[in-house]
Amino acid sequence: xxxxxxxxxxxxxxxxxxxxxxxxxxxxxxxxxxxxxxxxxxxxxxxxxxxxxxxxxxxxxxxxxxxxxxxxxxxxxxxxxxxxxxxxxxxxxxxxxxxxxxxxxxxxxxxxxxxxxxxxxxxxxxxxxxxxxxxxxxxxxxxxxxxxxxxxxxxxxxxxxxxxxxxxxxxxxxxxxxxxxxxxxxxxxxxxxxxxxxxxxxxxxxxxxxxxxxxxxxxxxxxxxxxxxxxxxxxxxxxxxxxxxxxxxxxxxxxxxxxxxxxxxxxxxxxxxxxxxxxxxxxxxxxxxxxxxxxxxxxxxxxxxxxxxxxxxxxxxxxxxxxxxxxxxxxxxxxxxxxxxxxxxxxxxxxxxxxxxxxxxxxxxxxxxxxxxxxxxxxxxxxxxxxxxxxxxxxxxxxxxxxxxxxxxxxxxxxxxxxx
Amino acid sequence: xxxxxxxxxxxxxxxxxxxxxxxxxxxxxxxxxxxxxxxxxxxxxxxxxxxxxxxxxxxxxxxxxxxxxxxxxxxxxxxxxxxxxxxxxxxxxxxxxxxxxxxxxxxxxxxxxxxxxxxxxxxxxxxxxxxxxxxxxxxxxxxxxxxxxxxxxxxxxxxxxxxxxxxxxxxxxxxxxxxxxxxxxxxxxxxxxxxxxxxxxxxxxxxxxxxxxxxxxxxxxxxxxxxxxxxxxxxxxxx
Numbered sequence: 001x002x003x004x005x006x007x008x009x010x011x012x013x014x015x016x017x018x019x020x021x022x023x024x025x026x027x028x029x030x031x032x033x034x035x036x037x038x039x040x041x042x043x044x045x046x047x048x049x050x051x052x053x054x055x056x057x058x059x060x061x062x063x064x065x066x067x068x069x070x071x072x073x074x075x076x077x078x079x080x081x082x083x084x085x086x087x088x089x090x091x092x093x094x095x096x097x098x099x100x101x102x103x104x105x106x107x108x109x110x111x112x113x114x115x116x117x118x119x120x121x122x123x124x125x126x127x128x129x130x131x132x133x134x135x136x137x138x139x140x141x142x143x144x145x146x147x148x149x150x151x152x153x154x155x156x157x158x159x160x161x162x163x164x165x166x167x168x169x170x171x172x173x174x175x176x177x178x179x180x181x182x183x184x185x186x187x188x189x190x191x192x193x194x195x196x197x198x199x200x201x202x203x204x205x206x207x208x209x210x211x212x213x214x215x216x217x218x219x220x221x222x223x224x225x226x227x228x229x230x231x232x233x234x235x236x237x238x239x240x241x242x243x244x245x246x247x248x249x250x251x252x253x254x255x256x257x258x259x260x261x262x263x264x265x266x267x268x269x270x271x272x273x274x275x276x277x278x279x280x281x282x283x284x285x286x287x288x289x290x291x292x293x294x295x296x297x298x299x300x301x302x303x304x305x306x307x308x309x310x311x312x313x314x315x316x317x318x319x320x321x322x323x324x325x326x327x328x329x330x331x332x333x334x335x336x337x338x339x340x341x342x343x344x345x346x347x348x349x350x351x352x353x354x355x356x357x358x359x360x361x362x363x364x365x366x367x368x369x370x371x372x373x374x375x376x377x378x379x380x381x382x383x384x385x386x387x388x389x390x391x392x393x394x395x396x397x398x399x400x401x402x403x404x405x406x407x408x409x410x411x412x413x414x415x416x417x418x419x420x
Numbered sequence: 421x422x423x424x425x426x427x428x429x430x431x432x433x434x435x436x437x438x439x440x441x442x443x444x445x446x447x448x449x450x451x452x453x454x455x456x457x458x459x460x461x462x463x464x465x466x467x468x469x470x471x472x473x474x475x476x477x478x479x480x481x482x483x484x485x486x487x488x489x490x491x492x493x494x495x496x497x498x499x500x501x502x503x504x505x506x507x508x509x510x511x512x513x514x515x516x517x518x519x520x521x522x523x524x525x526x527x528x529x530x531x532x533x534x535x536x537x538x539x540x541x542x543x544x545x546x547x548x549x550x551x552x553x554x555x556x557x558x559x560x561x562x563x564x565x566x567x568x569x570x571x572x573x574x575x576x577x578x579x580x581x582x583x584x585x586x587x588x589x590x591x592x593x594x595x596x597x598x599x600x601x602x603x604x605x606x607x608x609x610x611x612x613x614x615x616x617x618x619x620x621x622x623x624x625x626x627x628x629x630x631x632x633x634x635x636x637x638x639x640x641x642x643x644x645x646x647x648x649x650x651x652x653x654x655x656x657x658x659x
Contacts, residue, residue: 318516321515322526323474328499
């Protein structure tokens with residue numbers, strides 16, 4: 001197969017027809033290049049959007065209190081009410097399919113007030129009262145130590161898990177915060193863990209700026225009685241979190257004397273719904289990318305066949321001469337095909353490298369600018385997709401060359417040669 | 421060398437059938453120097469195509485160097501063309517992106533002769549045409565006469581039995597035409613059969629035999645002595 005003379009011939013032909021070579025190569029190069037950039041951007045968009053959600057359980061929901069909007073049982077409209085520990089019990093007892101339930105409460109902190117003190121350092125942070133289950137529903141990375149555990153809850157321990165940002169503010173870089181104390185709203189807590197968010201944007205900032213205390217400790221220490229701020233909960237496998245949401249809200253309305261028709265009194269957010277929307281969005285984006293991608297590929301293929309057509313037309317005379325002096329038709333056709341395959345592969349490879357290069361460059365620049373770019377993250381192209389696109393283009397190049405080349409070979413040499 | 425008996429050829433275009441060759445009988449012995457004349461449409465190009473195995477025929481019998489040239493695969497036809505026939509064209513038909521040397525060497529490439537060897541042989545043939553110092557020039561840097569000499573060298577390199585020349589002097593001025601004819605004459609003297617299609621009388625007169633085609637049949641077949649006699653007659657008439 002490898003015939004030095006044949007390759008020499010091919011290189012000579014390509015080298016001495018620079019324009020022809022360039023245009024053929026450029027068509028392929030551009031097709032692949034655009035496809036790579038497009039696919040990479042799509043992937044970046046997908047990753048960007050999905051990383052906004054972190055690793056939040058997709059079967060989770062959140063529920064909080066709002067003001068009532070209808071009078072009921074003698075209560076006026078516009079009433080405030082609170083969830084309480086009894087509600088937690090009632091939900092566990094009455095609603096089937098709850099996997100984890102995490103009541104939460106936000107610790108007292110006046111806006112703009114430095115509520116956390118350590119020696120000469122002070123800071124204003126969000127104080128959360130949490131159950132261990134919370135870190136299963138909306139997980140964060142535990143960088144050091146541990147999250148709140150069951151013993152903390154049972155014994156009302158004064159321990160704290162701090163966000164990464166809290167550590168940076170309250171400790172020197174070389175200090176180990178585990179075992180140290182922070183004064184939080186006037187009460188000392190011992191630090192048992194450091195966590196960081198898996199999300200990005202504002203949610204990540206909020207997670208990292210929070211201090212997580214045992215739920216029961218917060219209720220007792222800051223005089224909340226049995227008040228619960230809001231709930232996070234997840235559904236067991238086989239149960240729909242949307243069903244649980246409906247049931248929980250109905251239960252809350254019953255327990256707090258709210259009109260069963262008052263849908264706005266209990267607020268909720270359902271990740272399942274959100275996730276479904278997101279999934280549809282991704283499917284839409286992927287579909288669009290494929291439509292545009294196939295279009296680009298098609299344009300590349302048409303470009304190649306167009307150029308091939310011109311090239312073969314231009315070469316009809318050359319083919320005629322070669323045949324008159326004794327070249328077999330197959331020798332000529334195979335030579336042209338080898339040429340075009342070599343060219344498309346080479347140009348396609350360059351396009352691949354350039355496309356991936358641009359994507360990597362964007363990726364690099366974005367990383368340097370920090371990972372707060374929001375809707376766009378880690379653009380990349382799957383190797384399979386890239387290689388299959390290249391193979392499609394090469395095959396297209398061969399077919400685009402083979403048909404007109406065969407046609408050109410069928411023309412009678414004398415006809416091809418007679419006229420200038 | 422060439423034996424043709426009852427050769428017929430028609431072209432079918434759509435519903436029309438054009439009967440171009442209507443029964444040609446022709447025998448050309450080895451070493452002859454023949455010219456074919458005729459007005460356009462007389463079938464001389466078609467005849468040349470068939471002789472050059474570039475086209476097939478409908479009826480009759482064509483033998484080239486003892487081989488029956490009937491319907492055959494392109495592969496076999498290409499091999500015959502490569503080994504038996506050398507072509508020279510009116511428009512030279514050199515490959516424009518190859519230099520003189522590479523153009524001359526090309527037929528040997530199709531015989532799978534190594535690059536070094538075929539370039540050596542090609543150089544020898546170019547030298548014989550007096551073009552050694554032009555070997556590395558591209559065709560567009562050569563004059564018409566030089567191009568035709570390169571083309572003749574290319575036709576000769578595969579040591580063919582027959583040279584088929586289609587209006588070899590059609591694109592050249594008189595002076596250069598005569599030079600090219602001199603070269604062809606030399607080639608002929610080495611024993612290679614030469615067939616020229618031309619419509620210039622002075623060129624035809626330099627050959628040893630003139631075949632005149634009219635409407636697809638041979639109208640006249642004049643041999644050497646008669647050619648000279650005609651020349652004299654023409655000369656006498658002119659005076």
